Amino acid sequence: MPDVAADSASSGPLAWVGMEDILIPMRVATGHGSTQQVIGHVDAFVNLFRDDQRGIHMSRLYRLIDEYLGDTPFDTHALEQLLQAFLQSHHELADRARLRLRFEQALRRKALRSDHHGWRVYPVTIEGTLGPRGLDVTVATTVTYSSTCPASAALARQVARQHFDAHFSSSAQISGSAASAWLGSELGMPATPHAQRSVAHVWIRPARGAAWDVAALIDRIEASLGTPVQTIVKRQDEQAFALANGRNLMFCEDAARRVQHALDADDSIADFHIRIVHEESLHPHNAVAHARKERKGLSGSSREYANGPRSSGAPDSAD
Structure with missing residues (x-):
């Protein structure tokens, strides 16, 4: 033929x-x-x-x-x-x-407080190149979480305090029950901080000889952020999620550093790049921060950092 x-x-x-x-x-x-x-x-x-x-x-x-x-x-x-x-x-x-x-990797997740479980699905990309210089492997995934703005939270607390002072200004002495009743009413929360769904795009290169573990990588990222999105949610779970957001106020810069520190502590990761995107509810644009593995003697404005990891699109000509 x-x-x-x-x-x-x-x-x-x-x-x-x-x-x-x-x-x-x-x-x-x-x-x-x-x-x-x-x-x-x-x-x-x-x-x-x-x-x-x-x-x-x-x-x-x-x-x-x-x-x-x-x-x-x-x-x-x-x-x-x-x-x-x-x-x-x-x-x-x-x-x-x-x-x-x-x-897409599906992981079973337990609700924050109730005895229920659901599935979270995470996109994963694994790339390997084999050539004269040996094997090169990279792993990329995306984790979705919630972020509450620290500045907005501070402004909301200020408004709540001002309303509290105005409401009880005529009272010589405030009883605990009266204060508790006010806090439990809609008057007790005159302003709320803005929060948004946020995304951590993470790219890693495993250390030579180390095996990748996508599930462990996702767990490490979510633990560092503290507010991963949930699956099934009952009222007690939603309250626990609100509490987690209140305990983990963060700008995109804070989120990038959290993930950076978590991955820096993992000896099985030789290199990584992080792209944090906060899809703002206050603005029509996103807040974005990049971070990479810390290396002594390298400037954060280096060409490698500015360009980020290799695209997941068409392969380039390098090994």
């Missing part, structure tokens, strides 16, 4: 060649030794270093994805094996391979 891909009429090396958005069922770890099946969106590439070859063998990549992504939980070892198989299948054409995997 004719093979026009081997035609050298259109020759020249290419940075990456492959396929995007291959859908495949696969298993991922969810922590505590458990796994779940997800639908993976796979992008698979190899470079084409031969300047006398027109194209690669894409069916080989697809066959290997179908073979390696199945009932065995996807981990660092499985990723490296698959990338090595990509290169072995194209040993005469390529010396670099890349795989990007996107899926």
Whole structure:
């Protein structure tokens, strides 16, 4: 049968060649030794270093994805094996391979106070590149939480105090029951601080030899923020959520530092980038803060920091 891909009429090396958005069922770890099946969106590439070859063998990549992504939980070892198989299948054409995997990880979450549980779903992107310099792995996820503005909270407290003083100004002595009744009425909360749904976009590079643990990473981020969004909510849970927000007032800068400190303390993470977005209820625009892993001797205005992590879009030409 004719093979026009081997035609050298259109020759020249290419940075990456492959396929995007291959859908495949696969298993991922969810922590505590458990796994779940997800639908993976796979992008698979190899470079084409031969300047006398027109194209690669894409069916080989697809066959290997179908073979390696199945009932065995996807981990660092499985990723490296698959990338090595990509290169072995194209040993005469390529010396670099890349795989990007996107899926949604569902984690079971307990309500804050009531004895109920629900599911939270988190988007996850895992990318691996194998080349002459070895294996490079990155993991990205997004965590949604609530943020209450500290400045707005202070202004609301000031209004409440002013209303309290005005209401009891004629009283020589204020009884505890009268003060309690006033605080329990709508008059006791004349102003409320503004809060908003907020998002932490986190990108990490695991330390060499370390395995990634997406569930543990999400848990660490949510614990550092203190106000992750909830699933099922009864009245006691909503009250506990309001209490958590009151105890965790934060600007976007505060949130970025919280996550930064939590990830800096994890020796299994070699590098990370954080993008915090507070979708303001006060403004029609968002408040945003970036943070990265602290490194001595590097300026926060360096080019690497300004550009942030590699995009999760089309792959670039670097290893």
